[in-house]
Amino acid sequence: MYKARIRVTLRKSILDPQGKAVEHALHNLNYGSVAQVRVGKYVELSIDEPDEASADKVAREACERLIANPVMEDFEIELEKQSESEVAQS
């Protein structure tokens, strides 16, 4: 069992109005030192595959086919092996 943590971000060249809105709001709250705010998605999922290579394949295909928009977004996957006790807890 693997835990995948996926960060989906808009590509650098794509304008991010939500990030701009957060940035302006933070400036209005007097956090003037904040800049370059970008807002993306964060997805966590458990993958029940026997080895890391197949878990990574599932996570990557899930991103390419469903979670991320390949035209506008990039994604990064972090995989972590979960012990049985962690699985039972969650």
Place this chain on the structure above:
Amino acid sequence: MYKARIRVTLRKSILDPQGKAVEHALHNLNYGSVAQVRVGKYVELSIDEPDEASADKVAREACERLIANPVMEDFEIELEKQSESEVAQS
């Protein structure tokens, strides 16, 4: 200059319909090994503060006051010092 990477997740006890929708869609695409999908937000920002403690304070307050909903969401902050060359690139 610091780069903050913020992951905002719904608390465990809160139902996540978006995560459930992604999970069902992945099952329909024949990724049956995927479970426990949770969808959150990912925010990246640059913080121009002289030291890590003040950058962390700004990031934490930004989350508490604006980015996260303290009733329903948890957040995690990763801070990383940026060199001048990285700042110039971005």
